[in-house]
Amino acid sequence: MTETQSQFxxxxxxxxxLKAKTQFEAISQLSKVLERNGNISDAEAFTKDVLARESMTTTGIGNNIAIPHGKSASVTNASLVFAKNEYPLDWDSLDGSKVNIIFLMAVSSGDAGNEHLRMLAKLSGRLMDDDFVAAIKSENDPKKILEIFNQK
Incomplete structure (x- = not known):
């Protein structure tokens, strides 16, 4: 990913x-991580915004991966959370697979769409690379995962 991506x-x-037992729990717990790290101001409000987006269409893209995202007034800093859940979760994925790799994207509702689309495009591009996907699925050290993300 580019330097721009690594800032997210x-x-x-x-x-x-992560020990979420449901899609809601996963989004809620990851929203709290964003709040604790200063990326959002209100985890509960952000969770509601993400779930509203989820109700439109699934973000389970297949291959055990989901990319839930939401535009929210509670977002103070566009960011991304990467999580590996201990249990496969039902996510209504396009390929029917359960999800244990989650990328939660947070974008300010004031964003005209550019930040959100740029983040999503870069992430989607990386997720088409089988070697990248295999690497993030097999690695459990956060420092090494960040290195994988930052590789060109």
Whole structure:
């Protein structure tokens, strides 16, 4: 990813061993990570905004991966959380797979769409690379995961 992409993901926003039992729990717990790290001001409001977006169409893209995202007034800093959940979750994925790799994107509702689309495009491009996907699925050290993300 480019230097621009790396600013969206920091080591503090990498969660290994998330213990969510449902899609709602995963989004809620990851929203709290964003709030704790100063990326959003209100985890509950952000969770509601993400769930409203989820109700439109699934963000389970297949291959055990989901990219939930939301535009919200509570976002203070566009960012991304990467998480590995301990349990496969039902996510209504396009390929029917359960999800245990989650990328939660947070974008300010004041953003005209550019930041959100740029983040999503870069992430989607990386997720088409089988080697990248295999690397993030097999690695559990946050520092090394960040290195994988920052590789060109």
């Amino acid at each position: 993901l920091t080591e503090n926003n990498i969660v290994i061993g």
